[in-house]
Amino acid sequence: MVYIETARLRLRSWQDTDLPLLQRLNANRQVRQFFPSILSHQRTAKVFTPMKAYLETHHIGLFAVELKATKEWIGLIGLNYLPKTNDYPFRDLPFYEIGWRLMPDVWNNGIATEGAIAVLNYAQQQGIEEVYAIAAEQNLASIRVMEKIGMTRYDKFENRHLGLQHPLKRQVRYHIDLTKSQQSS
Template identity: 55%
Template sequence: MIYCETDRLILRDWHEDDLLHFQKMNANHDVRKYFPSLLSYRRSELDMRKMDTIIKDYGIGLFAVEEKASRQWIGFIGLNYIPETSEYPFKELPLYEIGWRLLPQYWGQGMATEGAKAVLELAKKHNIQDVYSFTAEANKASQRVMEKIGMSYYDQFELPHLSKYHLLKRQVRYYIDLSK
């Protein structure tokens, strides 16, 4: 099922054909530069199935993204629900996080921004008002996307599961109020 479209993108359910592409993306060092580790093929499979189930159950989630012109899978963009039981040190739990991960050949073309704006419009239709996003402090490209979609810097925090000397421990968080 297609949940939304933009000029260049289709945000849809996950298909079995997406799995190999998703697994390769999660094993790519450039894509995973701002994550603590690469993901195994098995972990990628489990994550994809979970994302697809959430979309089918709630009509919103982390959508598979196709480039319209080529009909090729290029990554995912969407909302991730973070429950109260999460390990994240946020007083606002539960919350919705907007996120994206695209194949490197699609970086720097405004596609993450385009898809994320469409996801925020979809969030409004689901009566979601507060949306956050976070990334490693060093990930300036992702922070620029957050700003381009109307988010503002909110705070910094540390990932609790990483050692205090880990390069990715310090994270920045952005926020947007969709009720305005």
């Protein structure tokens, strides 16, 4: 099912044929440079089915992204629901976090920004009032996307799941109030 279309993108539900593509994305060191590690094919397969089912059930989540012109799968963009749990250092849980992960050959073309704006508009239509985004402080490209889509820096924190000396331990969180904003593509 196609949920969102933009000038260049189609954000859709997951198909079983997407699994090997997602495994390749998650095993790419360049794509995962601001994550603690790459994901094994087994770990990606383990999260694929629940991710696919969540989107099918709730019609919100992480969408498979393809180029409209070629139907080439290029990654994922969407919302991840963070429940109230002790796994995160935030007092304002639960909330939705927007994120994107794209193949390097489509970077620096405005695709993350275009898709993220469309996801925020879709979230607003679904009645979601606010969205956050999280990135390592060094992930300047993602931070630029957050700012381009109208998000503002909300706070910073240390990811307690990473070691004391881990280079990605310091992270930033951005926020947008969808009741006060209207994204445009």
